[in-house]
Amino acid sequence: MATALKNDCFLREKGLVFNIERYAVHDGPGIRTIIFLSGCPLQCLWCANPEGQQLKQQLSFFPDKCTGCKECILICPHKAIEQKNNKIIMNWDKCNHCLKCVEVCSNEARKSVNKIMNSEQVLKEVMKDLPFYHRSNGGVTLSGGEPLMQCDFSANILKLCKKEGINTAIETSGYSDWGNFVEILKYTDFIFYDIKHMDTKEHKYGTGVGNEKILENLAKISILCKDIDIVVRIPLIPNFNDTEKNIYSTAKYVKTLKNISKIELLPYHKLGAMKYEYIGKPYLLKELDSPKIEVLNRFKNIIQSNDIKCEIL
Numbered sequence: 001m002a003t004a005l006k007n008d009c010f011l012r013e014k015g016l017v018f019n020i021e022r023y024a025v026h027d028g029p030g031i032r033t034i035i036f037l038s039g040c041p042l043q044c045l046w047c048a049n050p051e052g053q054q055l056k057q058q059l060s061f062f063p064d065k066c067t068g069c070k071e072c073i074l075i076c077p078h079k080a081i082e083q084k085n086n087k088i089i090m091n092w093d094k095c096n097h098c099l100k101c102v103e104v105c106s107n108e109a110r111k112s113v114n115k116i117m118n119s120e121q122v123l124k125e126v127m128k129d130l131p132f133y134h135r136s137n138g139g140v141t142l143s144g145g146e147p148l149m150q151c152d153f154s155a156n157i158l159k160l161c162k163k164e165g166i167n168t169a170i171e172t173s174g175y176s177d178w179g180n181f182v183e184i185l186k187y188t189d190f191i192f193y194d195i196k197h198m199d200t201k202e203h204k205y206g207t208g209v210g211n212e213k214i215l216e217n218l219a220k221i222s223i224l225c226k227d228i229d230i231v232v233r234i235p236l237i238p239n240f241n242d243t244e245k246n247i248y249s250t251a252k253y254v255k256t257l258k259n260i261s262k263i264e265l266l267p268y269h270k271l272g273a274m275k276y277e278y279i280g281k282p283y284l285l286k287e288l289d290s291p292k293i294e295v296l297n298r299f300k301n302i303i304q305s306n307d308i309k310c311e312i313l
């Protein structure tokens with residue numbers, strides 16, 4: 001049976017994890033293990049991890065693996081699956097993600113996108129990579145989704161990692177209550193913090209929420225957390241935030257903050273587009289191309305002209 005989690009009531013020791021990626025090199029110092037946690041308060045149009053947006057267990061369907069045995073049609077209590085022209089089709093509107101069909105599919109054409117884990121299980125996965133952290137000064141990065149959406153679970157994972165002497169980082173949209181940051185940042189060495197747009201109306205158009213809370217939290221972190229290394233990230237999305245005016249005003253804002261080590265530019269890509277099909281969501285940015293290197297370099301120059309270090313990822 002699918003399980004929905006509530007931020008304030010689920011056990012501190014358990015949470016929903018939708019991926020664990022090993023040997024990552026862009027999300028903190030050294031070689032890192034990235035723990036992707038489900039649930040996000042934003043709905044960015046370009047999201048590369050749409051399967052991580054919901055804080056509940058969720059079905060994914062991979063038609064290429066389906067042999068047409070029809071076991072799933074027989075078991076689905078909501079008639080969300082049918083056969084048309086010899087193909088198995090999902091009616092996503094009818095699916096309530098009960099995951100009964102996953103149990104009968106012997107071809108792995110149906111899977112839960114995430115699973116419930118406790119923090120000890122996550123630590124066990126993390127500890128497998130300990131030799132890599134030691135050799136590279138690496139560690140663990142919590143990502144998502146938005147790790148602060150499962151604040152207690154995230155804090156517990158980070159705390160366990162710190163007990164083992166492992167370097168910790170989080171990637172955050174910044175959209176969370178300040179109390180959640182206070183809890184998480186006790187156990188965090190490194191923070192990647194997104195600024196997606198300096199204009200709150202535009203921010204709301206692209207992500208579903210305004211930017212006030214995000215900018216306010218970043219200002220507080222930059223003043224209060226002197227021991228945490230802060231990197232600001234700008235995902236560069238064509239026709240959304242890729243204007244000189246926006247980059248200039250982001251740089252100007254960052255310049256007013258303390259403890260920001262650099263700005264990283266993350267060019268838009270379509271690597272997550274296929275995932276939308278697997279979870280029955282439309283991908284609205286099919287026509288967009290990645291920004292050209294000349295454009296990226298122009299923005300990098302604007303940022304550097306404000307005496308801020310800048311890297312293009």
Ligand code: SF4
Pocket residue numbers: 065066067068069070071072073088104105106107108109110
């Ligand atoms: S149970 Fe799996 S393999 Fe069989 S029809 Fe359904 S999706 Fe396809």
Ligand code: SF4
Pocket residue numbers: 059075076077078079080081094095096097098099100101102
């Ligand atoms: S997860 Fe969706 S498709 Fe699968 S059995 Fe439940 S309602 Fe039907």
